[in-house]
Amino acid sequence: xxxxxxxxxxxxxxxxxxxxxxxxxxxxxxxxxxxxxxxxxxxxxxxxxxxxxxxxxxxxxxxxxxxxxxxxxxxxxxxxxxxxxxxxxxxxxxxxxxxxxxxxxxxxxxxxxxxxxxxxxxxxxxxxxxxxxxxxxxxxxxxxxxxxxxxxxxxxxxxxxxxxxxxxxxxxxxxxxxxxxxxxxxxxxxxxxxxxxxxxxxxxxxxxxxxxxxxxxxxxxxxxxxxxxxxxxxxxxxxxxxxxxxxxxxxxxxxxxxxxxxxxxxxxxxxxxxxxxxxxxxxxxxxxxxxxxxxxxxxxxxxxxxxxxxxxxxxxxxxxxxxxxxxxxxxxx
Amino acid sequence: xxxxxxxxxxxxxxxxxxxxxxxxxxxxxxxxxxxxxxxxxxxxxxxxxxxxxxxxxxxxxxxxxxxxxxxxxxxxxxxxxxxxxxxxxxxxxxxxxxxxxxxxxxxxxxxxxxxxxxxxxxxxxxxxxxxxxxxxxxxxxxxxxxxxxxxxxxxxxxxxxxxxxxxxxxxxxxxxxxxxxxxxxxxxxxxxxxxxxxxxxxxxxxxxxxxxxxxxxxxxxxxxxxxxxxxxxxxxxxxxxxxxxxxxxxxxxxxxxxxxxxxxxxxxxxxxxxxxxxxxxxxxxxxxxxxxxxxxxxxxxxxxxxxxxxxxxxxxxxxxxxxxxxxxxxxxx
Numbered sequence: 084x085x086x087x088x089x090x091x092x093x094x095x096x097x098x099x100x101x102x103x104x105x106x107x108x109x110x111x112x113x114x115x116x117x118x119x120x121x122x123x124x125x126x127x128x129x130x131x132x133x134x135x136x137x138x139x140x141x142x143x144x145x146x147x148x149x150x151x152x153x154x155x156x157x158x159x160x161x162x163x164x165x166x167x168x169x170x171x172x173x174x175x176x177x178x179x180x181x182x183x184x185x186x187x188x189x190x191x192x193x194x195x196x197x198x199x200x201x202x203x204x205x206x207x208x209x210x211x212x213x214x215x216x217x218x219x220x221x222x223x224x225x226x227x228x229x230x231x232x233x234x235x236x237x238x239x240x241x242x243x244x245x246x247x248x249x250x251x252x253x254x255x256x257x258x259x260x261x262x263x264x265x266x267x268x269x270x271x272x273x274x275x276x277x278x279x280x281x282x283x284x285x286x287x288x289x290x291x292x293x294x295x296x297x298x299x300x301x302x303x304x305x306x307x308x309x310x311x312x313x314x315x316x317x318x319x320x321x322x323x324x325x326x327x328x329x330x331x332x333x334x335x336x337x338x339x340x341x342x343x344x345x346x347x348x349x350x351x352x353x354x355x356x357x358x359x360x361x362x363x364x365x366x367x368x369x370x371x372x373x374x375x376x377x378x379x380x381x382x383x384x385x386x387x388x389x390x391x392x393x394x395x396x397x398x399x400x401x402x403x404x405x406x407x408x409x410x411x412x413x414x415x416x
Numbered sequence: 417x418x419x420x421x422x423x424x425x426x427x428x429x430x431x432x433x434x435x436x437x438x439x440x441x442x443x444x445x446x447x448x449x450x451x452x453x454x455x456x457x458x459x460x461x462x463x464x465x466x467x468x469x470x471x472x473x474x475x476x477x478x479x480x481x482x483x484x485x486x487x488x489x490x491x492x493x494x495x496x497x498x499x500x501x502x503x504x505x506x507x508x509x510x511x512x513x514x515x516x517x518x519x520x521x522x523x524x525x526x527x528x529x530x531x532x533x534x535x536x537x538x539x540x541x542x543x544x545x546x547x548x549x550x551x552x553x554x555x556x557x558x559x560x561x562x563x564x565x566x567x568x569x570x571x572x573x574x575x576x577x578x579x580x581x582x583x584x585x586x587x588x589x590x591x592x593x594x595x596x597x598x599x600x601x602x603x604x605x606x607x608x609x610x611x612x613x614x615x616x617x618x619x620x621x622x623x624x625x626x627x628x629x630x631x632x633x634x635x636x637x638x639x640x641x642x643x644x645x646x647x648x649x650x651x652x653x654x655x656x657x658x659x660x661x662x663x664x665x666x667x668x669x670x671x672x673x674x675x676x677x678x679x680x681x682x683x684x685x686x687x688x689x690x691x692x693x694x695x696x697x698x699x700x701x702x703x704x705x706x707x708x709x710x711x712x713x714x715x716x717x718x719x720x721x722x723x724x725x726x727x728x729x730x731x732x733x734x735x736x737x738x739x740x741x742x743x744x745x746x747x748x749x
Contacts, residue, residue, distance in 0.1 A: 157490035176509040368701040
């Protein structure tokens with residue numbers, strides 16, 4: 084039983100059923116009662132296609148990211164905004180910060196506006212692996228408007244996710260380091276987000292498949308800042324590594340600066356792979372090999388899906404894209 | 417004759433005068449007629465304090481920038497959004513692109529929303545030096561809401577500008593290159609905006625004051641891209657220079673990459689100064705000396721001014737901040 088059946092049984096248009104679901108003032112109380120009766124008799128729960136997008140539209144999309152001054156998010160916001168604008172939508176931007184409570188406040192605040200859909204940029208909004216943070220507030224949000232997650236995953240009827248396959252891309256990058264003769268591969272990360280965990284698992288699996296024992300000493304968590312990462316490595320002279328796999332370009336460049344100070348040759352003494360393919364990855368010397376996480380492609384998928392949903396089409400809840408290793412001068416394969 | 421006088425003469429509150437000016441439905445026609453009569457008799461044109469901010473507020477500020485994926489603009493949007501959020505304001509973001517027509521469309525589109533004020537980020541929105549582009553659309557906008565210009569200048573009753581003193585900062589940076597013995601200073605720019613022109617004039621004045629003849633051959637316009645700038649310089653082997661002053665860090669790093677390929681030592685053979693103090697300026701090698709254009713300070717001034725205006729206080733139409741030269745390793749002074 085779907086909205087089309089209800090419309091037919093009630094003798095009204097699909098749009099009218101949608102309006103009844105959304106309690107629109109444009110529908111008479113008499114019609115509302117008739118449609119609701121049919122819905123009740125058929126035990127129909129309005130699905131996502133009847134909610135949110137399209138009706139009573141303010142033509143406004145809410146965009147939430149932790150911090151738009153981050154290059155990954157800035158690029159995503161720029162792309163989403165320009166594409167949505169072409170479809171006639173305005174963008175309400177909210178930078179939530181990373182803290183759990185702040186993310187909740189952001190979502191609840193933006194929902195008080197009349198938005199047609201919500202896009203959450205960044206995998207920090209996903210379910211944490213240890214379930215330590217409830218994602219009920221996002222499932223609540225999805226009862227009001229369709230929610231799109233960029234590089235994150237939550238299973239829900241009205242949440243749609245576009246992700247880079249960070250596990251595979253990381254596995255493949257680390258495997259290449261191993262195949263080029265590296266055994267002591269430093270893992271540098273600044274996050275425990277869904278995406279960061281995928282990368283960590285890719286790293287661990289690549290070591291395991293090559294029968295290299297996991298050395299927890301070589302898994303370092305730091306801030307995503309060049310200078311801080313450099314200094315952290317300088318403060319740990321006991322660390323012995325011949326390669327670096329970093330979950331973000333900033334961390335990788337911190338390692339590159341460390342290598343320069345320690346007079347280690349890159350890539351001969353230390354091979355380095357970053358992640359995201361930011362502008363900084365070509366500004367450093369030697370230029371950084373890095374995984375392109377293809378944020379523009381993810382944005383494109385989100386926009387296309389949203390526009391299909393707007394036209395009441397079925398869309399996928401989870402779409403993966405493949406990350407690409409960009410080989411530059413910090414690796415020798 | 418100001419709004420306070422009108423309120424007193426009409427025997428109503430200032431808020432009521434404001435509501436009449438804004439034709440609020442909350443004021444009776446009788447009161448409207450009375451207030452309008454007083455306004456007419458006293459030849460009173462409602463000033464900015466009576467328009468826009470505060471009444472019938474949607475607590476939404478429009479932010480327009482050419483491209484939020486640009487590091488300067490991303491940082492500004494992040495700062496403005498977070499500060500405005502603290503004051504309870506939402507942000508509507510519009511990335512206009514650089515073209516004149518697109519900028520006009522952006523302003524006119526966002527004005528159709530109920531915004532309380534408009535912030536234009538980037539000096540491309542200023543009056544062009546040659547007056548080739550009419551800024552009437554911005555003056556029109558300022559009749560509806562207060563307009564704040566970040567790093568640009570337009571003279572208007574309801575336009576408020578916060579600018580980095582790019583002329584002085586550029587003059588001082590180029591003067592330092594000259595004082596360190598450089599005579600053939602390449603000027604690299606990607607723009608003819610108000611701010612870029614200030615930088616160019618600072619460069620020209622510094623040469624003039626040191627009795628160095630201006631060599632137009634050494635003034636190069638390019639795209640603000642590292643690789644494109646490097647390649648442009650490589651394609652011009654006739655250029656003879658011992659220093660580079662670039663109006664943006666990306667251009668400066670392009671010059672740095674050029675120097676590396678040409679086996680020129682930096683700073684010994686070529687001294688380089690960039691502009692904006694972006695993250696790329698510390699990711700390159702050697703790290704880039706650059707002018708900090710203090711965008712956070714400009715954002716802070718804009719927010720503070722806006723909040724004062726909201727409280728009906730007088731604010732300055734033009735506030736300058738001083739750019740700071742950050743000395744790193746591409747200069748030897």
